[in-house]
Amino acid sequence: MPGPQNFYLCVLSFLILFFTYSLQLSAQISIDKYSCEDCKVYLLTEYTVSQPIGISGDPLDRHVDISANLGMMYKVSDKFGVGGHIFGGGYLNGGWHSQIGISPRISHYFHKIAHVDLSPGFILADSGFPDGFAGYSFGAGIMWKNHVGLTARLDILEPSDFRERQTILNVGLRTDGKKGALLSVISTAVAVVSYVLSRN
Numbered sequence: 001m002p003g004p005q006n007f008y009l010c011v012l013s014f015l016i017l018f019f020t021y022s023l024q025l026s027a028q029i030s031i032d033k034y035s036c037e038d039c040k041v042y043l044l045t046e047y048t049v050s051q052p053i054g055i056s057g058d059p060l061d062r063h064v065d066i067s068a069n070l071g072m073m074y075k076v077s078d079k080f081g082v083g084g085h086i087f088g089g090g091y092l093n094g095g096w097h098s099q100i101g102i103s104p105r106i107s108h109y110f111h112k113i114a115h116v117d118l119s120p121g122f123i124l125a126d127s128g129f130p131d132g133f134a135g136y137s138f139g140a141g142i143m144w145k146n147h148v149g150l151t152a153r154l155d156i157l158e159p160s161d162f163r164e165r166q167t168i169l170n171v172g173l174r175t176d177g178k179k180g181a182l183l184s185v186i187s188t189a190v191a192v193v194s195y196v197l198s199r200n
Contacts (some may be wrong), residue, residue, distance in 0.1 A: 001185055002183060004039050004168060005102065006194070008018065012086065013023070014137075016114070016187075020142040021127065023182045029041045029042065029043065030042045030043070031043055031045065031177055031178060031181075032044075032045070032114070032146040032177040033073070033109070033146070033175050033179070034113070034145045034146050035074070035146070035177065036037050037126070037181075039075070040074060040075050041072065041073070041074055041075070042072070042073055042098025043070075043071070043072055043073075043164050044068040044069050044070065044071040044072065044073060044083070044085045044105075044167065044176065045068075045070060045176060045177060045180040045181035046068065046085075046138070046176045046180045046182075047067075047068050047069075047174065047175055047176075047179070047180040047184050047187070048065075048066070048067045048068070048069070048089075048151055048172050048173065048174040048190045049065070049066055049068075049172050049173055050064075050065045050066075050067070050151065050153070050169050050170040050172025051063050051064065051065070051170070051171055051172060052064075052091065052169070052170050053167065053168065053169045053170075053171065054062060054166070054167075054168055055159070055167040055169055056119055056165070056166065056167040059142070061091045061094060062091050062092065062093045062168070063093070064090070064092050065089065065090075065091040065170045065172070066089050066090055066098070066187060067087055067088065067089030068088055068089055068180070068183075068184035068187065068188075069085040069086070069103075069180075070083075070086050070087075070088075070184070071083055071086060071105070073105065073107060074083070075124040078109065079105070079108060079109055079110070079150075080106065080107065080108055080109070081102075081104050081107040081115075082105070082107075082130070083102055083104070083105050083107075084103060084104040084105055085102075085105060085119070085176050086100070086101070086102050087099075087100070087101050087102070087103060087137075088100040089099075089122070090191060093128060094195075095183070096128065096191070097127040097128045098125075098126075098127045099123060099125070099126045099134070100123075100124055100125050100126075101121050101122055101123040101125075101129070101134075101137055102121055102122055102123050102124060102136065102161050103113075103119040103120060103121025103122075103139065104119070104120065104121070105119045106118050113144060114140045114142065114144050114145070114162070115142070115143055115182045116140070116141065116143075116145060117131075117139075117141050117158065118138075118139070118140050118141065119137075119138070119139035119140070119141075119153075120136075120137070120139075121136070121138070121139070122135075122137070123135045123136065123137055123155060123157065126157065129157060129158065134157055134158060134194070135155060135156050135157040135158045136152045136155070136156045137153055137154065139151065139152070139153040139154075139156050140152050141174060143174065143176065146175070146177035147175065147176075147177055147178075147179075148172075148174070149173070149174045149175070149176075150171075150172075150173065151171070151172055151173070151174045152169060152170065152171050153170045153171075154167065154168070154169050155169075155170065175179070
């Protein structure tokens with residue numbers, strides 16, 4: 001898949017340049033948009049729990065999807081922000097599987113305490129699809145401050161030696177800021193401990 005690989009490498013390069021530029025800004029970097037209204041740069045530390053719904057492809061046996069987004073946004077104006085994030089997580093499908101991807105993002109701050117965001121992206125790896133590049137994603141969400149939000153992510157998983165193409169819609173709840181960071185750290189620690197114990 002040379003096309004998508006080149007594209008997500010370009011996106012990753014953009015994020016690195018964006019991060020480097022952000023460090024040179026005189027404005028303070030905040031943990032999230034709502035903790036510092038005057039800040040131009042803020043972090044994404046989102047945590048999402050969602051329910052997968054199979055739309056097409058093999059019968060779906062996924063029961064829960066847990067994911068974390070880590071990224072950075074730049075507030076272009078009072079109404080718009082651009083940036084990107086890396087997402088990683090796990091889903092239950094006859095055992096836990098891991099997934100990682102990358103997404104650019106645009107946010108629209110339609111109200112002083114709420115915003116919507118759009119995040120097209122790539123699923124770079126999925127343990128259920130061992131061939132490497134796994135497919136595409138498109139996410140959308142609406143958040144009330146950094147407290148809670150509704151999200152939807154459409155995953156289009158490429159066919160592998162074992163499966164046909166799958167289209168899955170994940171619908172769930174998200175939190176951001178310090179709460180999202182804490183839940184992400186706890187979930188990662190639990191996953192690592194569970195993995196180590198399962199290997200013994």
